[in-house]
Amino acid sequence: MTGEINIFRLFFLSVMGYLSISATAELKKYQFDIQVKNVSRLCHAKPIVTVNGMFPGPTVYVREGDRVLINVTNYAQYNMSIHWHGLKQYRNGWADGPAYVTQCPIQTGQSYTYDFNVTGQRGTLWWHAHISWLRATVHGAIVIMPKQGTSYPFPQPDFEFNLLLGEWWNDDVEEVVKQGNKLGLPPKTSDAHTINGKPGPLFLCSEKHTYAIEVEQGKTYLLRIINAALNDELFFAINGHKLTVVEVDAVYTKPFSTNAILIAPGQTTNVLVRADQVPDRYFMAARPFMDAPISVDNKTATAILQYKGIPNTIVPKLPQLPSLNDTNFALNYNSKLRSLNSPQFPAKVPLKVDRHLFYTIGLGANPCPTCQNGTRLTASLNNITFLMPQIGLLQAHYYNLKGVFTMDFPDHPPTPFNYTGAPLTANLGTTVSNLPRLSKIAFNSTVELVLQDTNLLSVESHPFHLHGYNFFVVGSGIGNFDPNKDPAKYNLVDPPERNTVGVPTGGWTAIRFRADNPGVWFIHCHLELHTGWGLKTAFVVENGPSPDYSILPPPKDLPPC
Ligand SMILES: *[C@@H]1O[C@H](CO)[C@@H](O)[C@H](O)[C@H]1NC(C)=O
Ligand SMILES: *[C@@H]1O[C@H](CO)[C@@H](O)[C@H](O)[C@H]1NC(C)=O
Ligand SMILES: *[C@@H]1O[C@H](CO)[C@@H](O)[C@H](O)[C@H]1NC(C)=O
Ligand SMILES: *[C@@H]1O[C@H](CO)[C@@H](O)[C@H](O)[C@H]1NC(C)=O
Numbered sequence: 024m025t026g027e028i029n030i031f032r033l034f035f036l037s038v039m040g041y042l043s044i045s046a047t048a049e050l051k052k053y054q055f056d057i058q059v060k061n062v063s064r065l066c067h068a069k070p071i072v073t074v075n076g077m078f079p080g081p082t083v084y085v086r087e088g089d090r091v092l093i094n095v096t097n098y099a100q101y102n103m104s105i106h107w108h109g110l111k112q113y114r115n116g117w118a119d120g121p122a123y124v125t126q127c128p129i130q131t132g133q134s135y136t137y138d139f140n141v142t143g144q145r146g147t148l149w150w151h152a153h154i155s156w157l158r159a160t161v162h163g164a165i166v167i168m169p170k171q172g173t174s175y176p177f178p179q180p181d182f183e184f185n186l187l188l189g190e191w192w193n194d195d196v197e198e199v200v201k202q203g204n205k206l207g208l209p210p211k212t213s214d215a216h217t218i219n220g221k222p223g224p225l226f227l228c229s230e231k232h233t234y235a236i237e238v239e240q241g242k243t244y245l246l247r248i249i250n251a252a253l254n255d256e257l258f259f260a261i262n263g264h265k266l267t268v269v270e271v272d273a274v275y276t277k278p279f280s281t282n283a284i285l286i287a288p289g290q291t292t293n294v295l296v297r298a299d300q301v302p303d304r305y306f307m308a309a310r311p312f313m314d315a316p317i318s319v320d321n322k323t324a325t326a327i328l329q330y331k332g333i334p335n336t337i338v339p340k341l342p343q344l345p346s347l348n349d350t351n352f353a354l355n356y357n358s359k360l361r362s363l364n365s366p367q368f369p370a371k372v373p374l375k376v377d378r379h380l381f382y383t384i385g386l387g388a389n390p391c392p393t394c395q396n397g398t399r400l401t402a403s404l405n406n407i408t409f410l411m412p413q414i415g416l417l418q419a420h421y422y423n424l425k426g427v428f429t430m431d432f433p434d435h436p437p438t439p440f441n442y443t444g445a446p447l448t449a450n451l452g453t454t455v456s457n458l459p460r461l462s463k464i465a466f467n468s469t470v471e472l473v474l475q476d477t478n479l480l481s482v483e484s485h486p487f488h489l490h491g492y493n494f495f496v497v498g499s500g501i502g503n504f505d506p507n508k509d510p511a512k513y514n515l516v517d518p519p520e521r522n523t524v525g526v527p528t529g530g531w532t533a534i535r536f537r538a539d540n541p542g543v544w545f546i547h548c549h550l551e552l553h554t555g556w557g558l559k560t561a562f563v564v565e566n567g568p569s570p571d572y573s574i575l576p577p578p579k580d581l582p583p584c
């Protein structure tokens with residue numbers, strides 16, 4: 024357990040010991056202290072923002088049905104808020120976390136206790152800071168065990184591990200983002216990718232910092248893989264070993280076997296791995312996918328899968344990852360994802376649509392006299408660049424405060440054009456409205472949202488995340504969405520159900536959901552760069568017919584602005 028490589032094989036045993044005390048729904052309490060600590064494991068040791076001094080932060084272990092109280096106390100100099108990514112927070116947006124959407128930030132010296140129930144969900148999710156770029160180091164796994172007496176719909180693994188894929192800067196990320204905003208350009212790309220906080224031995228200065236797991240011949244392992252990177256979609260593979268995908272975003276899938284997975288920021292993927300190869304040391308590796316002419320940190324993060332009894336001196340071999348720009352792999356991989364759709368876990372896809380939304384995703388440039396190029400890069404949905412308000416939108420909605428937002432976000436782009444045609448360099452300006460524009464959604468209505476990438480400045484793949492819901496990814500394609508032909512090709516039987524979906528480069532994705540969770544729910548690109556540039560809006564889902572279907576009253580300790 025010591026020396027150059029840390030082996031975490033005892034980890035799951037202690038987890039099981041912990042969980043065995045939970046017979047029925049329990050109250051689980053966590054204390055999250057936001058602290059600036061010098062826990063850097065990379066070349067340039069420097070203090071980073073952490074939870075309880077850990078990077079990645081602590082895992083939240085709960086069981087379906089549990090109530091969870093997490094007291095977040097902020098000892099750092101930055102404003103903070105934490106999002107429980109993928110938890111539906113039924114009627115309970117107060118615990119969702121995005122700063123200035125569902126709460127004001129937890130300011131230095133203040134505490135806020137997130138209080139939520141984990142209902143009707145089980146699997147791997149994660150938590151992360153939801154303010155500025157602080158989630159670079161403030162993140163961790165959420166593992167929701169199935170209800171007691173309920174097994175996985177796949178063979179019970181012998182052991183399990185969490186793998187958090189991250190993106191690392193040698194500088195303070197808050198300075199990095201500030202520098203980008205000042206120039207009006209993307210800030211410098213990251214210096215490394217990491218697996219559980221460590222970049223692996225391919226980095227010159229990091230021989231001592233490699234994550235490793237020890238496996239036993241013949242045993243099966245469940246890997247809970249989380250992409251916690253800020254801006255990079257990642258491929259992940261293990262040399263010599265097949266991965267069987269069984270769950271994405273805490274929803275079971277029809278199992279399929281693959282040499283590599285593709286995982287976008289915000290997404291989670293559970294895979295089964297059987298230790299069925301010649302006992303040896305094998306590299307696990309993660310590297311970006313980028314099929315647009317946009318510069319990206321292309322460095323490979325590695326960790327080690329080591330068979331029991333094999334000495335640490337053996338040099339592992341790298342897996343063959345798809346090439347950086349392997350569009351075909353990406354499209355083919357995503358097309359294999361299907362909901363399990365079993366009697367126990369049915370895919371309740373809305374078949375009839377009450378509300379059709381069509382949002383274009385665009386990059387743009389607005390005048391900025393102080394910026395390096397005289398312009399500032401922006402991003403928009405339906406040509407609207409979203410500016411954050413000064414107070415929480417959910418409070419403004421709940422208390423019916425005027426002058427905070429408007430509810431006129433357009434259902435369609437203002438001017439239709441050839442979205443994915445030749446690069447558009449004219450009309451790059453976007454509409455920056457003074458007040459955030461949101462969209463009102465009737466309670467329990469069914470919504471179809473088509474997200475259409477555009478060639479404004481450049482096409483690019485955008486992972487979109489919706490808060491408060493899972494959605495079904497009913498269709499996807501390259502080029503412009505055709506409302507007359509494409510819906511006929513939808514999968515309305517067993518489409519993947521998730522909370523974050525990649526809109527393909529120069530293509531579109533159609534999602535459907537039933538708006539049965541009242542509140543103000545953020546929807547945004549999960550590339551922090553684009554979110555910061557305004558690629559976001561929110562749905563205001565109205566209350567239902569009675570108080571039982573309405574937003575809960577706010578907690579007393581909700582942070583003030
Ligand atoms: C962080 O720790 C490293 C190694 O222990 C040390 O070299 C460095 O000076 C520390 N940095 C700060 C700001 O404390
Ligand atoms: C949260 O933690 C802080 C710091 O330990 C403590 O002062 C505060 O009382 C706690 N809040 C609750 C509700 O327990
Ligand atoms: C969580 O569930 C408990 C027990 O059913 C209930 O009393 C409580 O109001 C729920 N909390 C939230 C935030 O929904
Ligand atoms: C990674 O990017 C660097 C800098 O842009 C480039 O020099 C190098 O060739 C790239 N490597 C690969 C494997 O694409």
Ligand SMILES: *[C@@H]1O[C@H](CO)[C@@H](O)[C@H](O)[C@H]1NC(C)=O
Binds near residue numbers: 346348
């Ligand atoms: C992908 O990148 C490789 C090497 O950088 C290049 O040779 C190839 O043409 C690219 N493929 C596509 C489809 O752009």
Ligand SMILES: *[C@@H]1O[C@H](CO)[C@@H](O)[C@H](O)[C@H]1NC(C)=O
Binds near residue numbers: 396400
């Ligand atoms: C900014 O200006 C530089 C040269 O001054 C140019 O190479 C670059 O393409 C410009 N970037 C944008 C986003 O306009």
Ligand SMILES: *[C@@H]1O[C@H](CO)[C@@H](O)[C@H](O)[C@H]1NC(C)=O
Binds near residue numbers: 441443444445
């Ligand atoms: C859109 O642009 C593409 C590529 O430039 C072109 O092939 C296509 O014909 C255009 N479509 C329409 C409807 O103009």
Ligand SMILES: *[C@@H]1O[C@H](CO)[C@@H](O)[C@H](O)[C@H]1NC(C)=O
Binds near residue numbers: 437438453454
């Ligand atoms: C976006 O809005 C700006 C400002 O109103 C306008 O100049 C531009 O033409 C619009 N672009 C598109 C693609 O609709």
Ligand SMILES: *[C@@H]1O[C@H](CO)[C@@H](O)[C@H](O)[C@H]1NC(C)=O
Binds near residue numbers: 567
């Ligand atoms: C929402 O609509 C579904 C389908 O029509 C219905 O079964 C359900 O009872 C509705 N829920 C509420 C709270 O009205």
Ligand SMILES: *[C@@H]1O[C@H](CO)[C@@H](O)[C@H](O)[C@H]1NC(C)=O
Binds near residue numbers: 102127128413584
């Ligand atoms: C922290 O949040 C408060 C409340 O929104 C705001 O007034 C203050 O300016 C923020 N501080 C920083 C450093 O951003």
Ligand SMILES: [Cu+2]
Binds near residue numbers: 486549550554558
């Ligand atoms: Cu994006």
